[in-house]
Amino acid sequence: MxxxxxxxxxxxxxxxxxxxxxxxxxxxxxxxxxxxxxxxxxxxxxxxxxxxxxxxxxxxxxxxxxxxxxxxxxxxxxxxxxxxxxxxxxxxxxxxxxxxxxxxxxxxxxxxxxxxxxxxxxxxxxxxxxxxxxxxxxxxxxxxxxxxxxxxxxxxxxxxxxxxxxxxxxxxxPTVLVQPVHLHHNPIPSDIAIIHLSSELAATIYRRIFFSSEFFPEDIDILLNKNHSLGTFIALPRKTVSKWRPETGILPDSFAILSVWNTKEVFRLQVKGVSVLTKVACLGTRVFDAMFPWLKIPSIPNFCKNFGFYFLYGLHMEGKNGPLLMKTLCKFAYNMGREDRDCRVLVAEVGQMDPVRKAIPHWKKFSWDEDVWCIKKLEEKNSDHWYKSQEPSPVMFVDPREL
The missing domain is CATH 3.40.630.30 (Gcn5-related N-acetyltransferase (GNAT))
Structure with a gap:
């Protein structure tokens, strides 16, 4: 041996x-x-x-x-x-x-x-x-x-x-929905008005519509005033704009609202390990799109280079026109990202049962149906158990600071 x-x-x-x-x-x-x-x-x-x-x-x-x-x-x-x-x-x-x-x-x-x-x-x-x-x-x-x-x-x-x-x-x-930002401008329907809200009014509206949701931050005022926040926007049928009186606290019958968060000043992303064939295929979509822009074929952005993205949060809609208004707001946010030129995707995260989910434009191949959030009670002596005492709320507020 x-x-x-x-x-x-x-x-x-x-x-x-x-x-x-x-x-x-x-x-x-x-x-x-x-x-x-x-x-x-x-x-x-x-x-x-x-x-x-x-x-x-x-x-x-x-x-x-x-x-x-x-x-x-x-x-x-x-x-x-x-x-x-x-x-x-x-x-x-x-x-x-x-x-x-x-x-x-x-x-x-x-x-x-x-x-x-x-x-x-x-x-x-x-x-x-x-x-x-x-x-x-x-x-x-x-x-x-x-x-x-x-x-x-x-x-x-x-x-x-x-x-x-x-x-x-x-x-x-929750569900993560991702929409790539390509070369083309998304037109906004002329009969829909988009209003940039002050952070004070946005906080007031958010407190009202998310009062029964989970994970809504008590410091919403601070969140909306962060440097990374690009604003809160509400979409209304244009014919109802003159009738809306925000100071009364009464919300319009039909509206959609969301806020936009710019991540690129905090961190940036890059996809590595992509095969040469995939890179060539993605490049081909961009070349074709640039050569024939009038076809408006959505191309795949270059994810292999360092890039930023916009996160959409506080998404909510009401009324019979709510889905159309939300889709229009997402188009508006998309155009913001397109003008940035460094924003290559829009990302939103919402509850699986939240009605707003169906109105958010996204690509299925880049999105995924299930994130998993796990929770633990730190003080067992306290008899209150948030996660044991109720059915899941269909509406969740996803804080962009947690990205």
């Missing part, structure tokens, strides 16, 4: 493996290591497209829009190598219920996990679980009653981590 085989048979893993230390992110100390970790985690399977996120040189960019936020890193081994990172925030949202006495919406303080990364060479060591536990501890100390996260329905490792190891439960399944 060789000495190498004897060594292998007698090998025992260390009884006390290097401890995992989780601490808050320090920019001067950790920025380079975290950026390296992010790049490592972006490598997908060979031959399969991978969506890469560029944080524009600011690892904390995705949480800065929340007043209460944190970013933590996990160190491993004697060299204290950074092998994991978690980002999260705390906000106050509606839960789809009203107080029996006052009939006002009930709000809860909610922690949200914006991102979780672990180095591929250090997985199955409990690092992700440790990061989640430390984030939950921070959230409880800062008053959060619940924590939740979102992932794709086919992301089995993420779902197993949260539902099997961290005791989260599957809660909601």
């Amino acid at each position: 060789s000495s190498k085989k004897i060594v292998a048979e007698n090998y025992k893993p260390p009884e006390n493996p290097p401890a995992v230390v989780v601490r808050e992110y320090e920019e001067a100390r950790d920025k380079v290591a975290v950026e390296d970790l992010e790049r490592q985690c972006e490598v997908g399977q060979p031959g399969h497209p991978t969506l890469v996120t560029d944080l524009m040189g600011d690892p904390v960019a995705r949480v800065r829009n929340f007043d209460s936020h944190v970013m933590m890193v996990a160190e491993y081994g004697n060299g204290r190598e950074i092998v994991g990172v978690i980002r999260g925030c705390i906000k106050t949202v509606s839960i789809g219920k009203r107080c029996p006495r006052t009939q006002l919406p009930i709000y809860k303080k909610l922690a949200y996990i914006l991102g979780l990364r672990v180095s591929s060479s250090h997985r199955r060591l409990g690092i992700a679980t440790k990061l989640v536990q430390e984030f939950e501890s921070w959230s409880q100390k800062n008053g959060a009653e619940y924590a939740y996260m979102a992932t794709e329905c086919n992301n089995k490792p993420s779902l197993n981590l949260f539902t099997e190891k961290c005791n989260y439960v599957k809660f909601r399944n």
